[in-house]
Amino acid sequence: MTYTLPAPASRPASAPRTAYLITSGDLRESANVAGWPVQEATEAAVTRAFEELGWTVVRPFGVDPATGHGYISSQRMGLEVFKSIPVDAPLVVATANWQYSHHVLAGLRTHQGPILTTANFAPDWPGLVGLLGLNAGLTKMGKPYATIWSVDFTDDWFKKGLAEWTETGAITHDASHVRALPPLPDSPEKELGEALAAELLADKAIIGVFDEGCMGMYNAIFDDELLNRTGVYKERLSQSALYAEMLEVTDAEADAAYDWLIEHGMTFQYGSDAATELTRDQVQWQLKMYIAALRIADDFGLDAVGIQYQQGLKDLVPASDLAEGILNSTERPPVRSRDGSRVLHEGRAFPHFNEADEGVAVDALVTDRVWRAMGLVPDNTLHDVRWGEDYDGQFVWVYEISGSVPASHLGGWDKAEGWRQGHVFFPAGGATINGVSQPGEVVLSRVFIADGILQADIFRGSVIELPDAETQRRKEATNPEWPIAHVVLHGQTRDQFMARHKANHAQLVYAPDAETADKALVAKAAMFAGMGIRVNLVGDVAV
Numbered sequence: 001m002t003y004t005l006p007a008p009a010s011r012p013a014s015a016p017r018t019a020y021l022i023t024s025g026d027l028r029e030s031a032n033v034a035g036w037p038v039q040e041a042t043e044a045a046v047t048r049a050f051e052e053l054g055w056t057v058v059r060p061f062g063v064d065p066a067t068g069h070g071y072i073s074s075q076r077m078g079l080e081v082f083k084s085i086p087v088d089a090p091l092v093v094a095t096a097n098w099q100y101s102h103h104v105l106a107g108l109r110t111h112q113g114p115i116l117t118t119a120n121f122a123p124d125w126p127g128l129v130g131l132l133g134l135n136a137g138l139t140k141m142g143k144p145y146a147t148i149w150s151v152d153f154t155d156d157w158f159k160k161g162l163a164e165w166t167e168t169g170a171i172t173h174d175a176s177h178v179r180a181l182p183p184l185p186d187s188p189e190k191e192l193g194e195a196l197a198a199e200l201l202a203d204k205a206i207i208g209v210f211d212e213g214c215m216g217m218y219n220a221i222f223d224d225e226l227l228n229r230t231g232v233y234k235e236r237l238s239q240s241a242l243y244a245e246m247l248e249v250t251d252a253e254a255d256a257a258y259d260w261l262i263e264h265g266m267t268f269q270y271g272s273d274a275a276t277e278l279t280r281d282q283v284q285w286q287l288k289m290y291i292a293a294l295r296i297a298d299d300f301g302l303d304a305v306g307i308q309y310q311q312g313l314k315d316l317v318p319a320s321d322l323a324e325g326i327l328n329s330t331e332r333p334p335v336r337s338r339d340g341s342r343v344l345h346e347g348r349a350f351p352h353f354n355e356a357d358e359g360v361a362v363d364a365l366v367t368d369r370v371w372r373a374m375g376l377v378p379d380n381t382l383h384d385v386r387w388g389e390d391y392d393g394q395f396v397w398v399y400e401i402s403g404s405v406p407a408s409h410l411g412g413w414d415k416a417e418g419w420r421q422g423h424v425f426f427p428a429g430g431a432t433i434n435g436v437s438q439p440g441e442v443v444l445s446r447v448f449i450a451d452g453i454l455q456a457d458i459f460r461g462s463v464i465e466l467p468d469a470e471t472q473r474r475k476e477a478t479n480p481e482w483p484i485a486h487v488v489l490h491g492q493t494r495d496q497f498m499a500r501h502k503a504n505h506a507q508l509v510y511a512p513d514a515e516t517a518d519k520a521l522v523a524k525a526a527m528f529a530g531m532g533i534r535v536n537l538v539g540d541v542a543v
Helices: 029-052 075-082 102-110 127-141 156-168 188-203 224-230 239-248 251-263 280-300 321-327 358-373 468-477 494-500 514-530
Strands: 018-022 056-058 091-095 115-120 146-150 178-180 205-210 232-237 304-307 380-391 394-400 440-450 453-463 484-489 505-511 534-538
Touching: 018 029, 029 056, 029 091, 029 115, 029 156, 075 102, 091 102, 091 127, 102 127, 115 127, 127 146, 127 380, 127 440, 127 494, 146 156, 146 494, 188 358, 188 514, 205 239, 205 280, 205 358, 224 232, 224 358, 224 453, 232 239, 232 280, 232 358, 239 280, 251 280, 280 304, 280 321, 304 321, 304 358, 358 380, 358 440, 358 505, 358 514, 380 468, 380 484, 440 484, 440 514, 453 505, 453 514, 468 484, 505 514, 514 534
Parallel strands: 018 056, 018 091, 091 115, 115 146, 205 232, 205 304, 453 534
Antiparallel strands: 178 534, 380 394, 380 505, 394 484, 440 453, 440 505, 453 484
16 A cells, blocks of 8 residues: 655744744724724834844735735635744734734744733734733743833833843743732631632632623633533533524513613714714614523523624624623612513622623623622623833823613713714614723633633722813723723832733722722632632732
């Protein structure tokens, strides 16, 4: 017998003082085309910085004349690009936009040379958001990498870090603000957290995931073997089932939910061109999604639900954000079971984990149980860590998520406005829950995978009030249709946060005052620890 053997795989040889530069893009071509000019400028600035150090930068693929951009825009394309990269070459992943990490995951996993991730720290396109998501994925897979960011790639801090990487393959960041959770002294909060953890481990909980793997977030998929040990199990659901259930919701039921929102003071910024403006029909479909999600949650006995939305469902119906924010609100339109006999989860928020992020799922579930047990308002949400700048002597982050905050964070439904989602990312439109998060004390956290286990970083912050003009400037610099929170983190700088945080998302929940926030943080940390999650305290935390 004669067999046809494949030719051995070959790669080009690496050259001294030469780095290869790649970039991962979005799966939505409209976003790639719109973001390409910013990406080009970012790559040019990074290349100049390397050249000043006497290095050459090679871009192993060019701009596709058919699409007009030079992003790696699919997993298959990523596999092909890596064939032209020396396996041991220094490799730079530069991003100035949101990126789907799985496009480059396979190549990065087997790459043997030093890896640097970098992004522009800018408001207009979410490069730093994409960077945090990519870094979290590399952390999950246990792949060593260095990371750095800059506003314009000319500052001394960036140049010093880049020089360190060219010499050593690593960049040292300050991690003095992070410490392991110490043994907690006895307190009512510790007792509560441990009791809630014991209950969860014994009775278990189910999170409903409407299609995993949203937006290339490899880091946001938690393997069952890790998740189940905490008492949390998945019900894997299809977004097609959600759409089918939406078709069964009557107009009268959606109208009733709409009337409730209007009666409670929410307003909508309507137009007539559905392609670029918000219409009443778009909102109607969003309210049908809200009702459908609760009914499916009731069918499966779910404790939380996550809608992926971004792929597939976005081509059928308006955005899920309005439905998500309503679900996360204690005060919300009532939804009855199909037979009309019961109000589903009456008087309670129903935790929704935006973008089917399972780190958010665990966090939202824990937060909801701790805050309710303490008699606090449990409404919580993730935010994108979007951007930030100094203001009046302190660094103030712009936290935004695409429209799906609980209304209580804004001060009530009468402070909420529905704006149309941007047509570049959301072709079928749909309303946000837009507004400015009220000032107050908050507890923040992130559950993530590192070193092969579930971990939770937990920290404190304050949402502050900025002058109207500054708020508007920040909204216009990012996404004015999205809700914004002006966040000041306690005891960690911009660069400490960026180097440490293992996600593009941070979970945020309010407490009535600083003392209560500190106590609730202890209870939450104790519950995490009782579930077998390694807890890390970040910044100034009163424990």
